[in-house]
Each structure stands twice: as C-alpha cells, then as structure tokens.
Amino acid sequence: MPKTKGYSMEHKTNRWGWVFVTLSTLLILLFVFYPMIQTLITSMQSGMGSNLSFVGLKNYTRLLGDATFKKALFNTFLYLIIQVPVMIILALLIAVVLNDPKLKFRGVFRTAIFLPCVTSLVAYSLIMKSIFADDGLFNKMLMGLRIISSPIPWVTDPVFAKILIIIAITWRWTGYNMIFYLSGLQNIEPSIYEAADLDGASAFRKFTAITVPMLKPIILFTTITSTSGTLQLFDEVMNITGGGPANATVSISQYIYNLCFKYSPNFGYAAAVSYVVVLIIVILSFIQFKIGGDKREH
C-alpha cells in the first residue's frame, strides 16, 4: 500500500471509500462467498431436493473408499507435477531468449506466442484432436521421420491420452506465463549482466545467479496461479478426451461436474469433493508462499 499521508480530506474519503467498495462487496458476497458457505453446509448433508438431512462428515469419509475420486485426484496431481514445472521452465527460457535485444522481430514473436491462449476452447480442442488423431499430422510426422512404425493412439490409450492433455495445456498456457517473465526481465538493470560479463560468467551461470533470483516473486506468482488453474482443470479434459478412456484422464473438476449434473445428482457428495479441492489449493498455495518467501530473503 502506498502512503497516502498529506491527504486533506480524510473524513470525506472515509465515506466515499465505503460507497465505492460496497457494491463490489455485496456482489461478491452474494455470488461468491455465500455460495461458498452454502457448499460447505451442503457437503455435510445427504439426500435429494428438500429432503436433506445432516450427516456430519459422512460424505468426507465416503471419499476414502471412492475409486473414481482417487483416480481423478491421482490424474490431477500427475498433470500438476509434470505440467506446471515443464511449462514454467519453458516459459522462462522463451522469455530469456525473447529478451535478447539483438533479436529481430521480437514483437512479432511475443504476439505469436501469446496467441494460443486467446483462441477459444472449442477451437483449440478441435485443433488438438485433429493434429493428434490416428492419421493426424503429428503421427504422420513421427512416422515420416521413422521414429515410430505405427500410429500412436493418442486419444484411446490411457497413457498417451494423459500426455496429450499435458501437451494441450502446455500449448495453450506457456505464452501466458511467458509474458509475465518477459516484463519482469525488462525490469532487471542491464548493468548487473554487464558486471557479470566482466567477471567472465557463462550464460548458464548468469541465468541461475541473476535471472532466476531476480524473477523469484514472478515465478512464485505464476506457480501459484498455474497450480490453482491445473487443480481446476475441466475444459481440456471435457473436450479433448471426455475423461476417457475409462476415466484414465478424468480430472477432479470434471468428476464434480458429473456428480452434480450427469450422474443421478448427489449434491452433498459433490460439495464434499469440491471442498477437498479447495483445501488442497489453500495448502499448496501456503507451501509455495512459504518456500518462495524464504528464498526471497537471501
């Protein structure tokens, strides 16, 4: 918060401050925080429609024996553990490359790399499905290069379907994260790099000793938003593989959606599943803040 000392109209701003935030506060209260509390209450209830009864933590204990839930949780964590680090490192490398002042057409590259995340989901899932079809471009290319002898069943094989989801998310979101790094890099004083050059530091050394530490707050920010985004993964799975084959790619959000609107509705149980996700997001964000925050103090 910036210092606002010297303001001569403090009592007036006090009133207008409240007026300005009241509307936003009410809207968010009604459609974000009230539903959140409602979901918490529902998560401890069981039954249908108005025949709800309080069951305490029964919905939560039921989770422990739910095979689909475990599978969804496992898949989501697998996406998280592989995809987030790969994307963050890739985005960081691209940003460093594009930050080179000697590079021509930097603006064009920047625009192009950001482009995938403004294309619509339906368009992008169709692109992915076509390129990774059995007779799609990617298989043809691999076969042309004689890397594989028969086409890879990207959508129907449980392992490759997971890889496809990871490739798809990475394609769409790397550019988004790259932009944050690029702007962070532009804030680093060139003189620091010049000093390192005089000391004869290698490019790799400059990257690990200057670039990464200077960008730590941004890396923290992007890691937290990407983690939270991956834990909420829904669109990609729903549209590219539909969660299949046999739930091999199903994510937690998709499972919750199915519990609410696809299977015979079990709102209490769906609410319990979603609260577990909220809890995981809170815990992971907390851990990341701790780790990121500690390193910043050095």
Added chain:
Amino acid sequence: MQRLGRGILKFFIIFLLVIDLYPIIWLILSSFKTSAEFIKPMFTLPESLYLDNYTVAIEQANLGVLFKNTLIVTVVSIIFVWIFSSTAAFAVTKMKWKGSNLALLYLTMGMFIPAFVLLLPQFLLLQQTHLLNSLLGLIVVFSCTSLSMAFYLLTGFYKYLPDEILEAAVIDGCDIYRCFFKIVIPLSLNGFVTVIMLTFVGIWNDLLISQTFVSSNENKMLQVGLASFIDDRGNREWGPTFATICAAIVPTLALYLILNRKIIDGLSAGAVKG
C-alpha cells in the same frame, strides 16, 4: 561457439513460432476447403476460397442468435465489471479509510475460489430468482465471478499512479468525483484495456458457466452452440464445422491483435510489480 549458440536459438524460436501459429492458420485455411478436399492430407492448402461453408454455418448453426446472445452477455458484463472494479480498486489503493485493508483482502480472495465450488449454489440462487435460462442470469454470474481478478489487476495499476498528482488536485479543490474521472481514468487506460480484454476472452470462451445455467436454444451462448454443432455433425461436415469455429474465434483474435501491445504492457504492470 557463439555463432552455433545463436543458430540453435534461432531454430528454437522458429520452431516455437510454427507450433504456436500453424494450428491457428490451419484452422482458418481449412474453413475454405470443399468437402472433397478434406480427404486429402490435412496440411494441403485450400484450392480456392470456398465460402459456402460459411453460409451453411450461419444458417444451420444459428450463428446469428449465438453471436447476439454472447455479445450482449459479454459487453454488459464487461461494463459492470469495469464500473465496480475500477471504483473499488481506487477506493482501496488511493483513499485512506477504516477497513480499506480488509476490503482489499476480501475482494482479492474471490479470485482464488474455484468456479465449480460455486456452481451448484449459484444454480439454486438463479432458480429462486427465476434468472435461470436467461441472459440476465448469465450477466449476473459472470460479473460477480470476473470482478475479483479485474479488481486485483487494477489495484496493481493504481499503485503506480503517483499520489502527488492526486494530492495536488485535492489541494486545488478537486473533489473525489473529479479526481476519479479527470485524473485516474485517463491515466489508467492501459490497465482498463487489459482488464477488459481478459474479461472479454474469459466470458466469450466460457463453457462451464454458460452450459450449466442456460439450456434453452434462444438464449444459448456461442461456445455451447459450437460444441453441440460439432457433436452433431463434426465427423460428417468438416467444412461448416471449421467455418463456425473460425467465425467464433475471429472476434477475440481481432481484438487481441489490435490491442496486443497495450495488453501485454498492462498485464505486466498490473501483476508483476503489484
């Protein structure tokens, strides 16, 4: 050695460019192919500008209605989001009042709550207020759920408006209204463009919320309509399928290409330095 390194770099960048751009270009080119051309390998170029795909798409996918609904919901929601977030962020960062820190925390926290946690209670809320299946219902939900992110980005911007300007204006007898309209708004245009663009892309491309709260045909949103059109005839009529998809991504692409420099600058100022 130096030269080799640069060669690898150049190859890396061009490789990335192809990966990012080719699928989108392919999508657009494919929308001009006749059905006979779809049998050929997918990387062949269309032989001519075959526009019939688009006429079929407009007639059969009901593109006009889908566009109208989506445009109304997106534009009205953006206006609400902009009004609420720009004033609230101003109040929290530039005014000194009791509870401003608490308000900052409260309004930012909304950003971290996953959409699917809220889906069911929101559904019931809309049902009780008879807003289910209506554009107004979608507008309300989109406005509320997009508000926190917009608010967060704008607080990042406002922090970089020098306090001295506002203080000088206040000393010269400028009231809070005029401070906001004559100083804050003109100096935050980059920030507004970023917020508006991100909100636009978020709502225009949304599937989860629009598919959950609207099921009637006359109020259907673009992405939901597209998804069902593809389910219906995706494997039989590729031409019209590609044409509908292109028609749907052109507005976001155009908006992005026009505003791109401002958005990227805005994104960095709002989130990185904040």
